[in-house]
Amino acid sequence: MGRPGIQMWTWKLCVFLSWMCVGQAVAGPQYMVAIPAILESGAETKFCASLLEPNETLEMSVTLMSKEANTTLMKKTYCQDFHTCTEFKVPLVQDEVVQNFVVEVRGDTFYSKEVRKVKIKVYRAMTFIQTDKPIYLPGQTVQFRVITLDSQLRPVNQLVSV
Known part of the structure; x- marks a missing residue:
């Protein structure tokens, strides 16, 4: 504790700066939108949006933008607090894209x-592919079953050539 005066000024400065940040955040409307960072191509997913303490009529728009197209997922006007979750279909892509x-x-x-x-x-x-036992002796018949699952662990309804 060699310099208590410097520590005190540092503490006061931190409190003052955090008070300024909190003061600015509380002054105007606040909003939040939550969406997963990784989306599955072609799947139904949702995002949630909240708006708190609007001091005027506000229009909130949520858009998914790519090089090829822009998709407006939500465009609404509010003058009071709200919370909503909106489902949408993720665009189909051939390969992983951001x-x-x-x-x-x-x-x-x-x-x-x-x-x-x-x-x-x-x-x-x-x-x-699952077998009926872990180890077989020479000459034994191998029993097995095959199942194909999608990303939701549901069986895929398609035929597979043997």
Whole structure:
């Protein structure tokens, strides 16, 4: 504890700066949008959006942007607190891609735009082969079964050539 005066000023500065940050955050409307970072191609998924303490009528738009197309997932106008979850179908892609997830909140005196990245991944069906015992002796008949499951662990309804 060699320099208590410096420690005291450092402490006061930290408290003052955090008070300024909290003061700015509380002054205007607050919003939050939650979505998984990795989405499955072609699957149904959802995101949730919340808006707290709007001091004016605000329009919130949520868009999934790629090089090929922009998909507006939600565009609503609110003048009071709300919380909503919206389902949408993830675009079909052939290979793993990264797209921009854009949230824009706009009013007469308030504007905010956040851009985050989400990965759209293609999950292939997986095939499992199971035998009736772990070790066979020469000449024994091997009994086995084969099952193909999708990413939700549901059986895939397709024929496989032997």
